[in-house]
Amino acid sequence: MNNPATLRATAEDQAARFPALLARAEHLAGAVLLGAHGRRRAGVGDDFWQYRPAQQGDSRRRIDHRRSAMGDQEFVREREWQIAQSVMLWVDQGASMRFRSDPKLPEKADRARLLGLAVAILLQRGGERVGLTGTALPPRSGTPQILRLAEAFCLDDATDYAPPEHRAMIPHARAVFISDFMGDLDGVTLALTKAADRGVRGVLCHVLDPSEEAFPFTGRTIFESMGGTISHETLKANDLKSRYLERLAERKAELQRLCALTGWHYGLHHTNASAQSALLWLYSALDTRTGAAA
Structure with missing residues (x-):
């Protein structure tokens, strides 16, 4: 049974994130000019x-x-096309996303939540309906929906690697998946396959810490999953570098292959890079007119 004091501390921590995340997302979204997306498309309308x-x-x-x-x-x-579109978001809340290699860097989860909420704000301002994949928070329009999304993004998942939600995909809608995609790819394959079957197109935003790209480890090193379920000790970490980088390259290639097969866009973002540039790409890639790719 959970300790009441622990539950309260966890709840207070999650509640404290909410206003800060919302303020940062509003600020980031404000730096992106509207007009390249949203309702600015040819179609049925009066304007x-x-x-x-x-x-x-x-x-x-x-x-x-x-x-x-x-x-x-x-x-x-x-x-203008005045028929509001539906965009479904999945932001990985798994424990692996809470990793950062340097205190000066944001956690992968923090960057993913920021990008997810900021793009939701831009889409909502452009006349779109936004929500979560699955059934917990269906796409809706309006500011209250942004508040609900911000609250949902502040919740952590206890599992090491959280698979994307694939239920209740709205036919011919769009979707955004933001994750480090470090877990089993079967869940990603299933989600994208079901999306493609329903005519859903979208974007995979692959978020990595720079150390996960460079593998700077040498000598005796203990590798542990953020959830504490996996642990591996080695005396020569540098001997693992080439194999690790090879597997990481294979994972990126597999994600890109999945996107190519299902009509999605793939983009890679490092947490030491500009959040604004990532948001600009993400926002552009969601525009079905541009065919944008990372």
Whole structure:
């Protein structure tokens, strides 16, 4: 049975994260200009978006005669797409995400939560509905939904490696998975396969600590999982470097292969890099018009 004092301390710690995460996500989202995504797409709506040259197959009724009269070319008046889209988020809360190699660096979980909430804020401002994968928090619009997401992102998962949630995928929606993807890839494969079957396209954001990329360990080293379930001691850590880097490269290649097969985008982000640049890429990759890739 859990100790009441421990439960209270844990609850207070999680509650303390909530306002700080929300403030940082709002600040980060504010640094990204709207307009490259969200409702700024051609489609059904009342608001003017842009003029474009008429193309073969365009109905004559779509020609804007006033704009066309200004020159020798016919133009079509396009409107904004005002049908809000649904975007489902999965941010890995597993224990492995609580790793950082240096106190000056953010934990992988902290960076993942920040990016997840910031992109949700941008999507919500662009007229999208955002929520979590699964059934706990279906996509909705409005500021209260952002508060619910921030609260959900502040909860930790006790497992070492949390698999992505694949239930209740909304047909033809979009999705964002943010994780270190250090666990078994079967869960990722299942989630992306089910998403593809329902016409869901999205983005995998692979978050790593720089030490996980460089493997700077030498001599006697004890490697332990953040959840304490796995431990390995070696006297010559440097002898493991080439094998580790080879397996990491294989994992990246497998994630990229999965994304290519299912129509998703793959992006790699290190916690010592700019969160703003990662958000810009993530936001752009979600735009179905750009075909962005990392």
